[in-house]
Amino acid sequence: MNAENVRPVTRCRVCGASNWQEVVAFGDVPLANAFLEPAASYEDEPAYPLGVVSCRSCRLMSVTHVVDPEVLYRTYSYVTSGSETMTRHMEFVAEVCRERAGLAPGHLVVELGSNTGQQLAVFARDGARVLGVDPARNLTAFAQRIGIPTLPEFFTPSTAQAVGRAHGPARLILGRHVFAHIDDLAGVLAGVRTLLAPDGVFAVEVPYAVDLLEKHAFDTIYHEHLSYFLMRTLDTLFTRHGLSLFDVERLPVHGGSLLVLVGLPGVRPVTEAVGTLIAAEERAELGTDAGYQEFVRGVHTVREELPALVRSLVAEGNRVAGYGASAKGTTILNLCGLGPDEVAYCTDTTRLKQDKVLPGTHIPVRSPEHARADPPDVYLMLAWNYADEILRKEREFLRAGGRFVLPFPKPTVVSADSFR
Numbered sequence: 001m002n003a004e005n006v007r008p009v010t011r012c013r014v015c016g017a018s019n020w021q022e023v024v025a026f027g028d029v030p031l032a033n034a035f036l037e038p039a040a041s042y043e044d045e046p047a048y049p050l051g052v053v054s055c056r057s058c059r060l061m062s063v064t065h066v067v068d069p070e071v072l073y074r075t076y077s078y079v080t081s082g083s084e085t086m087t088r089h090m091e092f093v094a095e096v097c098r099e100r101a102g103l104a105p106g107h108l109v110v111e112l113g114s115n116t117g118q119q120l121a122v123f124a125r126d127g128a129r130v131l132g133v134d135p136a137r138n139l140t141a142f143a144q145r146i147g148i149p150t151l152p153e154f155f156t157p158s159t160a161q162a163v164g165r166a167h168g169p170a171r172l173i174l175g176r177h178v179f180a181h182i183d184d185l186a187g188v189l190a191g192v193r194t195l196l197a198p199d200g201v202f203a204v205e206v207p208y209a210v211d212l213l214e215k216h217a218f219d220t221i222y223h224e225h226l227s228y229f230l231m232r233t234l235d236t237l238f239t240r241h242g243l244s245l246f247d248v249e250r251l252p253v254h255g256g257s258l259l260v261l262v263g264l265p266g267v268r269p270v271t272e273a274v275g276t277l278i279a280a281e282e283r284a285e286l287g288t289d290a291g292y293q294e295f296v297r298g299v300h301t302v303r304e305e306l307p308a309l310v311r312s313l314v315a316e317g318n319r320v321a322g323y324g325a326s327a328k329g330t331t332i333l334n335l336c337g338l339g340p341d342e343v344a345y346c347t348d349t350t351r352l353k354q355d356k357v358l359p360g361t362h363i364p365v366r367s368p369e370h371a372r373a374d375p376p377d378v379y380l381m382l383a384w385n386y387a388d389e390i391l392r393k394e395r396e397f398l399r400a401g402g403r404f405v406l407p408f409p410k411p412t413v414v415s416a417d418s419f420r
Contacts, residue, residue, distance in 0.1 A: 005068040006048045013185050013227065014237045017057035021289050024218070024296055025051035025064070029334055030359035031072065032222035032327035038357055038364065045359065052221055052228070058236045059287055061209050061228035063221065066183050069154065072224055073135045073181075085389045089253045093205065094122040096249060097172050100261050100268075101201035103128060107171035110163060110195065112155045112188070113178025115139050117148030123172075124148065131167060133159060138352075156184075160191030169197035176205040177254065180227045189241040193264075202243065202262040206234070210281065211256020213291075215409045216298030218335065219328040219382075220255065230286060231258065231277040238262050247271045255328075255385040255408075298409065306411040307336045313378050313405070314342055321376035322346035323390060323404070325353050325365045329382025332407055334360040343380060347371035378403045378413075 011018050028047040036042065051064040097103065105127030111120050114132025116139055124130045124147075132150035134140050140152040153159050163170075173192055182188050192202050209228040212220050220228070231248065238245045246268045247261040258277075261268075285291040313320055322329055325348035333343065339361045346358060346365050353365045366374075375397065381387060381404045391404070391414065398404075398416040406412045 005046075005071050006065050008049075008065050009053070009062050012055040012058060012060050013062065013183060014060045014233055015055065015058040015240070017055055019056045020053040021056055021292065023052040023054050023061065023292050024221075024299055025049075026221075026335055029222070029331075031067065032224065032330045032359065033072075034359045035325075035353050035356040035365070036359060036362070038355075042362055047360070048223055050221065050223060054289075054292055055233075056289075058233050059230055060233045061212075061230075063223065063226050065223070066226060067223045069135070069181075069183070073154075083386055083389055085253070085386055089251070090119050090122050092251075093119065093174075093176065093203070093259065094126075096259065096261075097123075097174065097201065097203050098126070100203070100247060101172045102199070103171055108167055108169065109172045109174065110170045112173065112175040113181065114143060114148070114150055117143030117146060117150060119174070119176060120148050121146070128172075129167065131163065133163070155191055156187055157191045157194055160195040164195050169200065170195050171197050171200045173200065173202045175203070177207070177257070179204045180206050180225050180229065183226055185227075185237060186241065189238070189243065193242060196264070198264060199267055200263065203259060204234075204262065205251075205253075205257055205259045207254055208250065208256045208258045209233075210284070210286070213286070213295045215255065216295060216302055217255050217408050218299045218302070219331045219407070222327055222331045224327065229258070230281050231260075231274065232281055232287070234258070234260055235274070235278065244268070244270065245274060248273050248277060250277070253385070302407060302409075302411060303336055306332070306405075306407050307338055307342070309405060309411050309413070310336075310338055310342050310380060318377040319344055320378045320380055320405075321371065322363065322382045323379040324348055324381070324383025324386070325350070325358060326383050328385070330358050330360065332380075332382055333358065333363065338380075339363060344376060345370070346382065375402065377401075378405060380405045381407070384408060 029050040030047045049065045054061050107128050109123045109128045109130050111132050114134045120130040133155045135154045137152045140150040143150040206229050209230050235245050243262050244265040245262050249259040251257045321344050325346040340363050343363050354367045356365050404414045
């Protein structure tokens with residue numbers, strides 16, 4: 001561990017309390033997106049403490065340590081998926097935001113953590129003025145090349161002021177699966193209040209902690225994901241910072257997410273959907289320590305059963321490969337102790353990852369073309385959150401006798417017979 005680049009979490013970034021329930025600890029783990037060039041030795045590969053605690057005051061789930069964002073994000077290998085699932089999802093997000101914010105041509109849409117600009121392109125197509133803000137210089141350069149203006153910066157109050165001076169107030173500020181990556185939530189929300197038009201909307205998409213807990217999906221837990229939110233926690237956060245959470249959509253994307261709609265107090269009425277989810281969380285005892293104990297048991301079960309299943313398949317003479325070299329996938333492999341002896345390679349469509357090796361396990365990453373030319377007997381579906389789409393896409397692999405292992409909520413083998 002490089003102590004200069006990491007610090008322990010002491011106070012809750014939502015409510016400021018310091019009374020934590022320890023949920024789970026995984027030890028030192030490499031960064032999930034820190035892909036490596038093939039080498040003879042990886043002795044100097046950094047690893048950092050990884051675990052989760054829950055704030056007994058507001059029930060924020062937080063990783064135990066924060067890695068310097070300069071280390072995590074200035075060069076970044078995660079690229080927004082171009083899958084059918086994600087393309088449809090981005091269209092849906094744009095539709096919801098247009099309706100809730102009353103977007104019209106010429107209105108300004110600003111996206112935090114805009115990646116390669118694919119989501120903003122949907123808004124630009126309908127006439128909005130768009131601007132991305134993302135600290136990853138390699139990704140902002142790509143976005144700019146495809147015509148999406150993007151600032152290679154973190155979103156801070158000073159960034160918000162500069163954007164406001166140059167472009168005017170934003171009718172919509174969007175943060176899709178970036179909010180959970182932010183440690184200084186107070187600073188970001190101060191920037192949102194600075195830049196947001198009086199009748200504007202701040203739309204935030206986050207992984208939903210309820211889905212994480214119910215599915216035992218510990219692969220969502222890695223150093224970039226600092227926070228895991230309940231509706232109760234999000235409502236507390238926005239209220240503390242002078243904003244009002246007025247509506248919510250529960251979505252299946254990324255294994256289970258929330259899209260929450262936020263504005264200035266009194267501008268829009270709060271819908272019943274907000275109270276309904278908060279009440280469901282209370283019934284599930286997620287305001288108490290007991291609500292997290294089943295999750296811990298489930299994590300231990302998957303970490304025992306998944307590697308045992310994979311090793312049994314290998315022992316039977318099967319060749320196993322990973323499907324998807326996502327951060328979720330590298331987390332599964334590292335926390336289950338699976339390496340090149342069990343998993344021959346991982347296939348992924350992201351060119352930035354191809355011909356490199358996964359962090360920690362050092363399993364090689366290959367292109368889909370390589371996988372078609374050298375198919376395994378069994379795929380470990382690391383990108384399980386796209387399972388339906390992948391199984392449709394790989395019908396021929398299944399018909400030829402191939403199988404998939406799905407890791408969550410319980411390790412399961414899927415074959416062509418599973419659909420009869």
